[in-house]
Amino acid sequence: MSVRVLTWTLALCLLVHPRAALAFPWMIKHNYTGCQSCHVDPSGGGVMTDYGRAQQQTLLETQWGAHNPEGEADSDTQFLYGALGSSRPEWFLPEVSVRAGGLFTRSVNLGATSNEGQVRDVLVPVVMAADVRAAVVVGAFRAMASLGVAPRRAFAASLTPVGDIDGPKLVSRDYWLGAALLEDALFIRAGRLTLPFGLRSVEHTLWARAVTRTDFNDTQQHGVAVAWSAENFRTEVMAIAGNFQVGPDGFRERGGSGYLEYAFAPNLTAGVSSLVTFARFDRLNLEANTLRQAHGLFARYAPSPDLALVAELDALVRGSQQGGTQMGVVGYAQADLEVVRGLHLLGTVEVLREDQRGATGIQLGGWLGLSWFAARGLEVRLDGFARQTPVEGQPSISNLGSVLLLHFYL
Amino acid sequence: MSALLVVLSLGLLLGTPGVASAAGFTLQGESRVSFTGKGPAGFKLVGATEKLSLEDDGQSLTFTVPLDSLDTGIELRNRHMKEKYLETARFPQAVLVVKRGELLVPAKGETKSGQAKGLLTLHGETREVVVQYRAERAATQTTKVTSQVKVNFKDFGVAVPSYMGITVKPDIDVDVAFEITQA
Numbered sequence: 315m316s317v318r319v320l321t322w323t324l325a326l327c328l329l330v331h332p333r334a335a336l337a338f339p340w341m342i343k344h345n346y347t348g349c350q351s352c353h354v355d356p357s358g359g360g361v362m363t364d365y366g367r368a369q370q371q372t373l374l375e376t377q378w379g380a381h382n383p384e385g386e387a388d389s390d391t392q393f394l395y396g397a398l399g400s401s402r403p404e405w406f407l408p409e410v411s412v413r414a415g416g417l418f419t420r421s422v423n424l425g426a427t428s429n430e431g432q433v434r435d436v437l438v439p440v441v442m443a444a445d446v447r448a449a450v451v452v453g454a455f456r457a458m459a460s461l462g463v464a465p466r467r468a469f470a471a472s473l474t475p476v477g478d479i480d481g482p483k484l485v486s487r488d489y490w491l492g493a494a495l496l497e498d499a500l501f502i503r504a505g506r507l508t509l510p511f512g513l514r515s516v517e518h519t520l521w522a523r524a525v526t527r528t529d530f531n532d533t534q535q536h537g538v539a540v541a542w543s544a545e546n547f548r549t550e551v552m553a554i555a556g557n558f559q560v561g562p563d564g565f566r567e568r569g570g571s572g573y574l575e576y577a578f579a580p581n582l583t584a585g586v587s588s589l590v591t592f593a594r595f596d597r598l599n600l601e602a603n604t605l606r607q608a609h610g611l612f613a614r615y616a617p618s619p620d621l622a623l624v625a626e627l628d629a630l631v632r633g634s635q636q637g638g639t640q641m642g643v644v645g646y647a648q649a650d651l652e653v654v655r656g657l658h659l660l661g662t663v664e665v666l667r668e669d670q671r672g673a674t675g676i677q678l679g680g681w682l683g684l685s686w687f688a689a690r691g692l693e694v695r696l697d698g699f700a701r702q703t704p705v706e707g708q709p710s711i712s713n714l715g716s717v718l719l720l721h722f723y724l
Numbered sequence: 725m726s727a728l729l730v731v732l733s734l735g736l737l738l739g740t741p742g743v744a745s746a747a748g749f750t751l752q753g754e755s756r757v758s759f760t761g762k763g764p765a766g767f768k769l770v771g772a773t774e775k776l777s778l779e780d781d782g783q784s785l786t787f788t789v790p791l792d793s794l795d796t797g798i799e800l801r802n803r804h805m806k807e808k809y810l811e812t813a814r815f816p817q818a819v820l821v822v823k824r825g826e827l828l829v830p831a832k833g834e835t836k837s838g839q840a841k842g843l844l845t846l847h848g849e850t851r852e853v854v855v856q857y858r859a860e861r862a863a864t865q866t867t868k869v870t871s872q873v874k875v876n877f878k879d880f881g882v883a884v885p886s887y888m889g890i891t892v893k894p895d896i897d898v899d900v901a902f903e904i905t906q907a
Contacts, residue, residue: 345797350765351890365888372800387888404889498765543766580770619797 339513340622340650340658342614344373345580348548349514354407354449354458356501356541357550357573358514359530360488361407361449361458367391370723375687376656390690394724408448410724414441415695419715425708441465442719445487456503459489464532470560470597471532486559488534501541501550506534506559509571510541510550511587512626513612521666521679522626525644526589526608528571533557535567549574554591567591567606581616587628601634610645622650630668642668656687664701675704693721748780748907752866755902757789759875761885761892769892771796771805776902785827787820787900801887809882810847819845820873822855830861844873849880865905873898 341352349358352366362370368387389396393408402408421434445462464471464485471485490505508514511528518529527533535557541550550573556566569592575585589608596604610628617623630642648662664679679701686694698716705711758772773793779786791812796802806812826840837858844853857871878884878894885892 345768345770347768348766351763351767356765363889365890368888372798494765501765545762545766545768548766580768 339515339614339624340616341373342581342583343616343619343622343650343652345616347575347577347580347583347614348543350498350501350543350548354451354456355488355508356494356543356548357508357510359508359516360460361409361447363407363451364392364404370687371690374656375690376654378689388690395691405450405452406448407451408446410722411443411445411447412441413443413719413721414439415717415719416440417715417717419713422712422714423709425705425711440717440719443721445485454493454495456492456494456501457490458505460487461485462487468532470557471534472559485532487530487532499543501543502539503541504538506536506557507539507552508534509554509589510539510552510573511571511589511608512573512610512628513614513624515624517662517681520646520662521644521664521677522628522646525630525642525666525668526628527606528589528608545577547574547576560597564594565597567593569606573612575612582614584611584613586611596634599634599637601636604632604634607631608644620652624648624650640668642666644668658685658687659683660685660697675706677701677703691722691724693719693723695719695721748782749778749785749904750780750907751776751778751902752905753903755900757898757900759794760897760899762895763890763892767890767892769796769801771802776900778902778904780824783824785822785824787822789818791816791818804885804887809877809885815847817845820853820855821845827857828859830859830867832861833863835860844875844880846875846880847877847882851879866903867906868903869901871900873900 346352350356352363352369353359354361354363368391371387371391389399392398393402394410416437417440418435418437422432424432426432441464443462444464445460447458447460449456449458462485463482465482466480468485469483471487472483473486474484486506488506488508490503490507492501492503494501508530509528511526512522515523516530518524518531523529535554537552537554539550539552542548552571554567554569554571556563556568558566560566569590571587571589573585573587575583577583587610589606591606593604593606595602596606608628608630610626612624612626614622614624625645625647627645628643630644631639632642633639644666646662646664648660651659653659660681660683662681662683664681666677666679667675679699681697681699683695683697688694696716696718699714701713703711754774755776756772756774757776758770761769771794773789773795775790775793777788791810792806794802794805796805820842822840822842826842828836828838830836835858840855840857842853842855843850853873853875855871855873857869859867859869861867875896875898876894877896884894
């Protein structure tokens with residue numbers, strides 16, 4: 315793969331990948347070490363429970379004027395600002411998530427000699443999510459499904475035949491049936507699931523999520539998962555049967571993934587995660603007999619109610635018929651400072667060592683973000699990022715950019 | 725959840741057995757009373773206060789926790805705890821009384837562990853509770869005490885805390901840590 319193609323691949327990945335769900339590991343600031351109180355998914359993200367929606371108002375959003383006069387969650391915390399009122403049955407949990415805006419990137423490739431030049435600017439509109447999701451909770455029975463439109467990419471979640479991967483398509487990122495048993499501690503489900511691995515985060519373009527293919531966007535796979543949520547730990551392991559929304563079958567990965575997170579204190583957790591998959595042909599690298607592994611550690615710590623620190627570091631091992639065995643590492647550390655209620659400043663550093671796709675050496679990245687939960691159901695997010703990719707025998711490629719997004723979660 | 729906090733507060737009161745002797749005990753240094761409530765799927769909430777008082781009349785040790793000082797870290801949850809469950813306006817304190825004779829007193833440089841019965845008053849109800857404690861006395865007069873009490877808030881007429889589908893189990897763990905000196 316040429317350096318120019320690599321540059322544009324990285325830029326496009328940053329710009330166009332949708333992200334679909336709320337998932338905030340920094341909720342540990344409020345001593346929430348588990349996910350299941352606020353999310354139907356035992357590992358977090360996706361459809362919120364009524365309790366989770368109430369916490370959005372209580373903990374997430376900027377409070378304007380006198381709020382919560384009765385000390386209860388307002389009715390507008392519910393689906394579409396409570397438009398369904400009491401007609402929505404308690405067992406039915408619908409929601410809408412739209413995240414869209416614009417992205418600017420500048421790729422600087424001093425080694426380029428083509429007509430495309432050494433500096434390339436791109437300004438594009440982005441629709442990271444336009445999804446409708448719903449869950450059903452009846453006794454121990456659980457079900458969840460999502461349906462959305464992806465103007466570009468997200469082809470691995472496409473429900474419609476993919477002619478042009480950058481064309482619009484109907485997507486379903488996750489859907490499953492399950493049962494929550496033993497006072498909801500044991501959760502068994504089957505369907506298309508976000509892989510249980512590492513820190514589940516909305517920032518799906520983080521290298522740790524993208525390279526391990528464990529993001530919210532479109533890397534979910536079909537399989538069966540078992541989760542256990544206890545007082546001091548939570549875990550989920552999944553048997554991966556493959557992504558049946560891509561074909562032919564040779565592209566589907568089989569294997570397993572899982573994590574175990576232990577809460578040493580209400581504000582301190584640490585965990586391990588592991589992933590092993592095999593595909594006859596890797597759908598991204600097009601290499602035969604690819605065995606893909608990631609094994610790592612992660613941690614969350616909240617030194618104060620306003621600050622959360624999260625970090626993840628994973629070892630990468632990839633073996634294939636053409637490429638042999640290649641080792642790598644990926645990780646990130648992020649600080650989230652809530653300056654005032656609802657206004658978050660985020661700083662992130664990333665590292666990636668993956669000797670493939672034309673890159674060599676250690677890649678470094680940094681993000682500065684502002685996330686403002688400005689009103690009921692509205693998040694405004696502005697990120698600036700810089701990533702540097704060393705290239706053998708040439709100057710490094712730099713990618714700079716910023717993303718402004720409006721996120722409506724209703 | 726708020727109710728759980730109240731229960732925990734009570735537990736704190738219970739959980740402060742002293743190291744008995746003829747001389748009077750007084751608190752010194754920092755104290756911490758915390759409670760832990762549990763719910764479904766690993767849900768857990770913790771409330772705490774550093775306000776704890778001790779009276780020693782020579783026969784009994786009386787520990788008092790002002791329940792309004794309990795903090796769970798979430799303002800709305802605090803309000804629910806105090807207004808809907810503990811009803812701190814009517815029942816502002818949790819009080820634990822332990823007879824001195826129930827307690828083992830370590831000598832200087834010694835550590836004693838045991839359990840003692842006490843009377844806990846919470847939410848206007850008084851019930852007997854069992855206090856597990858560990859008292860570690862330094863070479864001086866100072867003794868560090870940690871104690872645990874299990875409290876079922878139903879026993880005290882506290883409503884079951886429930887909010888938006890999350891219901892806290894009635895059994896609450898209360899942990900108390902303090903230092904005392906002996907006159």
